[in-house]
Amino acid sequence: MRWDIFCKVIDNHGDIGVCWRLAADLGGRGDTVRLWIDDPSALAWMAPAGAPGVEALPWDAARTFEPGDVVVEAFGCELDEAVVAAIARAARERGRQPAWVNLEYLSAEAWVERCHALPSPVLSGPGQGLTKRFFYPGFTPRTGGLLREPDLAERQQRFDRAAWLAAQGVDWRGERVVSLFCYEPPGLQSWFSQLAASGTPTHLLVTPGRAAAATRKLLDQGAPTGAVTVHWLPLLTQRDYDHLLWGCDFNFVRGEDSLVRALWAGRPLAWHIYPQDDGAHEAKLDAFLDWLQAPASLRQLHRAWNFGDAAAPAMAWDESQATVRAARDRLLGQPDLVTQLRAFVAP
Structure with missing residues (x-):
């Protein structure tokens, strides 16, 4: 066509x-x-x-x-x-x-x-x-599904995490790796302080633009880095952004495209939803967390991250991992968006 x-x-x-x-x-x-x-x-x-x-x-x-x-x-x-x-x-x-x-x-x-x-x-x-x-587009069988290329799973299976991180200048020796793609989340300061004080060595890979500006502002205000090593990423192609998500233990994402790609990555995630003046984003976030079947810890993290109405809770890495993997399995049982769209418009 x-x-x-x-x-x-x-x-x-x-x-x-x-x-x-x-x-x-x-x-x-x-x-x-x-x-x-x-x-x-x-x-x-x-x-x-x-x-x-x-x-x-x-x-x-x-x-x-x-x-x-x-x-x-x-x-x-x-x-x-x-x-x-x-x-x-x-x-x-x-x-x-x-x-x-x-x-x-x-x-x-x-x-x-x-x-x-x-x-x-x-x-x-x-x-x-x-x-x-x-x-x-959507998350359930009665919607149009999500973008997913036919070879995505195969490419992810072939991905060499250590080689890709090394190519980005990350001297990775098994430490925790977190990606940060966001606007200016109200919970950034609380979460960063917790991560820095955790004692667990962490590589924080910060995307350029608003995420980098928000993080630099935090550091300029004297926030201690502690156990965190901050890496400033260049602009990434879409393929390399997928690689970033696959190479991290936790992904902070924003908007629509990166949320979908983070779900396919199957890693723990937190979504910074685009704020709307009428507050409609709050219901939208709650609906996503309901579909995700998010445990209380992940819901609290999203509340703190998006609205700053609570201190960031300790990140339940294993619980979050299991939640996202289960959600991805549900999605893999549904036709992808392009398959559905082509059938939708077929004469």
């Missing part, structure tokens, strides 16, 4: 990260993909080698395009009228409408199952009379 995926970049690591993984997975299965994007700059470090079957194009160039078999509107990015008019024109000329899918954000909330796959008739404008359908 021929796909057109439209993406507006709000968070370089979020929208574009999901859209590129989707495009690359489709291309890897033999489809052709045009990724129309308003700011492709992050692809220079995220996917410098590109991907077979995938072409990244400027958003504005789509004003004079002929749609393929499927148009994906990622995260409600709202297509230009010229693009919608092109879909309508193709529908008239071909005698059937190109599939038009609104790929939504990931959530574990109950309403996702009710809304997944619902049609949305277009009632006005150049697309009047057309229909687009909602496709919701």
Whole structure:
């Protein structure tokens, strides 16, 4: 199939990260993909080698395009009228409408199952009379599933942890390794102090951007490092970000893409959910923890990390490991997102 995926970049690591993984997975299965994007700059470090079957194009160039078999509107990015008019024109000329899918954000909330796959008739404008359908990623069989490439498990099995850490300048000799990818979590200071005072040697691998800025601010304020050795990572390709997650004993992640990749990694994790002014993120986090069947210790860690309303509890490493592994096993029993999406739009 021929796909057109439209993406507006709000968070370089979020929208574009999901859209590129989707495009690359489709291309890897033999489809052709045009990724129309308003700011492709992050692809220079995220996917410098590109991907077979995938072409990244400027958003504005789509004003004079002929749609393929499927148009994906990622995260409600709202297509230009010229693009919608092109879909309508193709529908008239071909005698059937190109599939038009609104790929939504990931959530574990109950309403996702009710809304997944619902049609949305277009009632006005150049697309009047057309229909687009909602496709919701999710954690349960009644949703669209999660992105998972067919060779992911095989690549993880071949992964050489020691060699990869050494390539990042980490002199690893069996010490605990933790990755940090976050915004500015309220619980960072409490957690870091606990880790530093634990007496257990720990390599903390900090991703660039907001996570690095928050950590540097903490250190500049005089926070003792104690047992923690801090490593400042460069920008990583998507493949190397997977390697980071596989190489750590605990992963702090944020947003959507890194949460999904951390689940596939099967390592203990904590999610820094994107804060929303109306507080909707709190219900979203609770729904995820319910699905995860998180024990009390992991729930308390998430509360402290995201809201700072309690001191960070001692991290129950073994309990967290068992929880995430069990969740991953449940997910592996469900079809992945691209398998479901291709079936969803098949003529």
